[in-house]
Structures are given as structure tokens and as C-alpha cells.
Amino acid sequence: MLEHLPAFLRARLAGRDTVQRAMGNSFWLLADQLLRMAAGMLVGVWMARYLGPEHFGWLSYALAVVGMVSAFTSLGLNAVVVRELARSPEDAPAWLGSAFFIRSAGAAVGFLACVAVAFLGAAPAEATRSLVVIVATGMVFQTLDVVDWLYQARGTARVSAWVRSVACGLANGVKVALILAEAPVTALAAAGVAELAFTAVGWWWTVQRQGASLRTWRCERARVKALLHESWPLGLAGLAIYVQAYADQLMIGTWVGASELGQYAAAMRVVSVFAFVPMVVQTVAAPEITRAKRDDETLYQRRLHSLYRLMFALFVGMALPLIVLGPPAAQWLYGASYSGAAVLIPWMALRLFFTNFGVARSVFLTNEGLFRFGLVTAVAGAVVNLSLNVFLVPRWGVRGAIVASLVSFAVTTFALEIFEPKARRNLRLMARAIFLPWRRFTG
Numbered sequence: 001m002l003e004h005l006p007a008f009l010r011a012r013l014a015g016r017d018t019v020q021r022a023m024g025n026s027f028w029l030l031a032d033q034l035l036r037m038a039a040g041m042l043v044g045v046w047m048a049r050y051l052g053p054e055h056f057g058w059l060s061y062a063l064a065v066v067g068m069v070s071a072f073t074s075l076g077l078n079a080v081v082v083r084e085l086a087r088s089p090e091d092a093p094a095w096l097g098s099a100f101f102i103r104s105a106g107a108a109v110g111f112l113a114c115v116a117v118a119f120l121g122a123a124p125a126e127a128t129r130s131l132v133v134i135v136a137t138g139m140v141f142q143t144l145d146v147v148d149w150l151y152q153a154r155g156t157a158r159v160s161a162w163v164r165s166v167a168c169g170l171a172n173g174v175k176v177a178l179i180l181a182e183a184p185v186t187a188l189a190a191a192g193v194a195e196l197a198f199t200a201v202g203w204w205w206t207v208q209r210q211g212a213s214l215r216t217w218r219c220e221r222a223r224v225k226a227l228l229h230e231s232w233p234l235g236l237a238g239l240a241i242y243v244q245a246y247a248d249q250l251m252i253g254t255w256v257g258a259s260e261l262g263q264y265a266a267a268m269r270v271v272s273v274f275a276f277v278p279m280v281v282q283t284v285a286a287p288e289i290t291r292a293k294r295d296d297e298t299l300y301q302r303r304l305h306s307l308y309r310l311m312f313a314l315f316v317g318m319a320l321p322l323i324v325l326g327p328p329a330a331q332w333l334y335g336a337s338y339s340g341a342a343v344l345i346p347w348m349a350l351r352l353f354f355t356n357f358g359v360a361r362s363v364f365l366t367n368e369g370l371f372r373f374g375l376v377t378a379v380a381g382a383v384v385n386l387s388l389n390v391f392l393v394p395r396w397g398v399r400g401a402i403v404a405s406l407v408s409f410a411v412t413t414f415a416l417e418i419f420e421p422k423a424r425r426n427l428r429l430m431a432r433a434i435f436l437p438w439r440r441f442t443g
Contacts, residue, residue, distance in 0.1 A: 032161035033276040036168040043172045044269055045333045046179060047188060053262030053337060055127075055185045060265035061253040062131035062189065064246040066114050070139055071242035073110035076234025077102060078149060079286070079366040080227060085153030086287045087294070092150060097217030098224045099146045107139040114139075127185070128253075134189045141196040147203035152283055163202035171195030233375035240378035241358070244385045244408050248401035251389050256397055263340035264398045270330050270341070271348045274318040278311055278359040286363050293367045301429065304364055305440075308433035311356035322349035340398075347402045354409035357430060361413060364426050373420050381412030 048056045081099045085092055114136035118129045151160045174191045207214060253261040285307050292300040326345035334341060365374040385408035392400025417427035432439065 030280055032157075032165050033280055035165050037273055037276060039168055039172045041269070041273055043175050047175060048262070048266055048269070048338070049335055050179050051185055051188070051262075053259040053266075055258075055262075056265060057253060057258030057260070057262035058128050059131060059185055059189060060249055060261055061128050061258070062135045063192075064249040064253075065117055065128075065132050066135045066138070067246055068239065068242050068250075069110045069113050069117070069136070070142070072235050072239035073106035073113070073139070074142075074235065074238065075102060075106055075228070075231045076238045076371075077146075077227060077231050079234065079362065080231045081146065081149045082153045082286065083290055083366060085150055086290050089153070093216045094218055094220050094223055096146050096150060097219040098227055099149070100143060100214075100217060101219040102224060102227060103143040103146060107143050110139045111136050130186055131189050134186060134193060138193040138196040141193070141200040144200040144203040147207055153287060155287060157284070159206055163206060164199060167195050167198035167202055170198050230369075230371060233371035237371070237375045237378035240375070240382035241412070243382040244378075244405060244412065247382075247386060248389055248393070248405060251393050252398055252401055255393055260340070260398055263338060264344065264401070266334055266338050267330065267341040267344040267348055270326055270333075270345055271322060271351065274322065274352060275355055277314055277318065278356045281307070281310060281314070282359045282363060286366070289363050290367055300367070302440075304360075304426070305429045305433060307360045307363065308357065308430050309437050311360045312433050312437055315353045315356045319349045319352050322346070322352075344398060344402065347399070350406055351402075351409065354406070354413050358409065358413045361426070361430070368422050370420065370422060373423060377412045377416045380416060381408040384408040384411050 051059065077099050081095055084095050088095075114132055118132035118136075148160050148163075151157065171191055171194050174194055175188060178187050178191055204214065249261055249265065252264055285303070289300065289303045289307070292303050323346045326349065327342040330342040330345055331339065362374070365371065385404050388404035388407060389401055392404055394400075396403070414427065414430070417423040
């Protein structure tokens with residue numbers, strides 16, 4: 001990519017391997033996410049219009065249930081495994097095999113849990129039971145995502161971008177065909193699972209193509225114990241964060257109705273178009289920050305601060321267009337039946353502030369090993385979220401859910417940092433990035 005840049009940029013980047021590597025990974029991840037975002041948005045809007053608010057609400061309810069279970073059973077292994085692969089690439093077969101074993105066991109438990117929730121829980125409609133079971137089968141295919149973690153640690157985002165983009169294109173082609181054939185909502189739910197299956201096939205193919213094999217992976221009891229010991233707080237924290245993000249959809253679907261949930265989910269889809277950006281930045285920055293932590297504490301602090309500054313700038317750049325242009329865009333995209341979604345978008349745009357800083361903060365928690373502290377803050381935020389939802393949703397409907405999420409994310413990301421010495425230092429870095437974004441970190 002460097003050779004295609006202007007001469008003055010090539011001169012400035014010459015010899016700066018870290019910056020070049022980050023730019024290359026950013027390009028591929030951004031290209032992948034933009035392609036998937038465009039395809040997902042176009043087909044997703046078409047699907048929402050085809051299904052209508054009620055059926056779209058049922059599908060959103062099923063996705064929220066499965067996502068909540070999956071957030072826990074995945075055990076937050078991603079960050080820990082990527083860190084270990086970056087630290088000791090020679091031990092990759094052992095780390096990958098151990099992580100694959102844990103993910104497989106978690107997928108089996110998660111699927112059974114989703115079936116139990118579908119048939120023993122209080123589903124808002126009979127149609128959601130089959131949808132939950134169909135969507136839950138996707139957890140089986142996600143076990144091979146451990147291959148993606150290897151590419152993240154190596155900084156070879158191009159492979160991951162190709163795999164996910166091709167899977168997205170195939171799955172969205174299937175969805176278009178189903179919409180044209182006027183298929184039921186269950187078929188569209190299965191098409192979503194097909195994307196995960198295509199991705200799993202892609203991971204297997206890339207490993208085989210590079211002359212390796214999944215057979216070289218080995219599960220070692222000591223590494224399984226080490227991963228579980230470090231990652232179980234991340235798993236609970238992931239569940240708590242997912243509760244903050246999606247429990248409101250379960251409560252809206254149960255207490256307010258599928259139609260209102262469809263409006264809420266449609267507005268969320270517009271906002272989530274921008275939510276991929278901090279994930280791309282975090283994926284690229286995490287290995288570089290981990291290496292800085294290993295080599296130079298001052299450089300580590302500087303890179304963390306730079307990450308927070310970038311996240312704040314991204315929030316401003318994303319939220320303003322959403323607040324101004326989001327409502328008319330939603331009205332035009334979804335049509336008159338989703339008029340309620342347009343009103344919600346400006347308020348939902350504020351969630352991006354906490355999303356950006358929450359994603360960046362996870363890099364700090366991983367490198368400092370503050371997994372239990374992260375668990376405490378996430379659980380506290382989830383408790384606040386659930387409590388406020390129980391009180392506000394019956395009174396204010398979907399607006400109450402938005403208020404509950406904003407308050408709870410503020411508690412998780414910022415308010416509780418004062419109780420942990422290392423986190424207080426991190427809070428100062430975040431505060432400097434927000435209130436003095438023009439100043440660089442000097443130590």
C-alpha cells in the first residue's frame with residue numbers, strides 16, 4: 001500500500017514499521033467492514049421493510065436472546081488468546097487448540113441453554129421459539145473464529161477481510177433470493193446462520209491453503225486452565241455488557257410489544273452502521289499497545305492516550321451526522337411503517353460515545369490484567385441497566401430503554417474507575433482525551 005501513496009507521505013512513513021503495519025491492517029479491516037456494512041444495510045433495510053415491524057421485532061428478539069447466551073459461553077477468550085499469540089507465536093498450535101476446545105464446549109452448552117430459554121421462558125410470541133433455536137445453531141460455526149484470532153495477532157488482516165467479505169456476500173445473496181421468493185421469517189433467520197457457516201468454511205480453507213492443518217492444533221490441559229482462569233471474568237463481563245446493550249430489546253419485546261421492538265431495532269441498525277469503526281481501530285491497535293506494554297511503559301501510556309483521542313474524534317465525527325441526517329435517512333430507508341424509528345436515532349447516537357471509549361478501555365484492562373475489575377464494573381452497569389429498564393420501560397417505553405442504557409454505560413466506563421489505582425490513571429488519560437484532545441501525551 002505504501003508504494004501507492006504520495007512521495008511526501010512515503011518519506012514520512014519510511015522506517016516506521018509500526019505505523020505502516022497499522023495502516024495496512026486498518027485499510028483491510030475498514031474495507032471489509034465498509035463492504036459488509038453496505039451489504040448488510042441495504043439487504044437489512046429491504047428485509048425489515050419486507051417483514052414489517054412485528055416480524056422484524058420477533059427476529060430481533062431471537063437475536064438478542066442468542067447473543068446474550070453467546071456473550072457468556074464465548075468466555076471472552078478473544079482478547080486473551082490474541083495477547084498470548086502476540087507474545088509467543090511459536091506456541092500458536094497449543095493456544096489455538098486449547099481455545100478451540102473451550103469454544104466448542106461453550107457452543108454446545110450455549111445451544112442447549114438457548115433451547116431451554118426458547119421453550120421454558122416467557123417468549124413474547126410462539127413464532128420466536130423456532131427463531132431462537134435456528135439462530136442458536138450459528139454458535140456451532142463460530143468455534144472456528146479462533147483462526148481469525150491468529151491473523152489478528154500476526155497483523156495480517158487481509159486474510160480475515162477476504163473471508164468475512166466473501167461470506168457476507170454469499171449470505172446476503174441468499175437473503176435477497178429469499179425476499180424475492182417471499183420466504184417466511186424463519187428462512188431469513190437461517191440465512192443469517194448460513195453466513196457464519198460460510199465464514200467457518202473460509203477459516204478452514206485459509207488454514208489448509210497455507211500448508212497448515214487444524215490437526216496440528218493440540219489441546220493442553222494447563223493452557224485450558226490458564227485461559228479459563230483469566231477469561232472467565234471476561235465472559236461474565238461480556239454477558240454483563242451484552243445485557244446493557246440488548247436486555248432492553250428483550251424487555252421491550254416482552255412488555256411493550258414486537259412492533260415497538262421492531263421500531264427500536266430498526267433505529268439501532270442505523271446507529272450500528274457507525275459502531276464498527278471503534279472495533280476496527282481496537283483490533284489494529286491492540287497488538288501494538290501490547291508490544292509497547294512489554295517494551296516501554298511511557299510508550300504504552302502514549303499509545304493508550306492516542307487511542308482515546310482517536311475514539312473521541314471518531315465519536316464527534318459520527319454522532320453529528322447521525323443527529324442531523326439520521327431521522328430523515330431512516331424515514332426514507334424504512335418507509336412510513338417505521339416512522340417511530342426515525343425519532344429515536346438522535347438519542348441513540350449518544351451511545352456511540354460510550355461504545356467508543358468502552359472498546360478502547362478493554363485494551364487497557366487486558367494489558368493490565370484487570371479482568372476482575374472489568375467484571376465488577378460491567379456487572380454494576382448491568383444491574384443499573386436492568387433496574388432502570390424495569391422502572392422506565394413500562395412508563396416511557398423505548399425512550400426509557402435509551403435512558404437506561406446511557407446511564408449504565410456511564411457507570412461501567414467512567415464512574416467506577418476511581419476505585420482502582422491503575423484505573424484512576426487510565427481515567428485521567430480518558431479525561432485528557434475528552435477535554436484536552438489537542439494535547440499530546442508527554443508523560
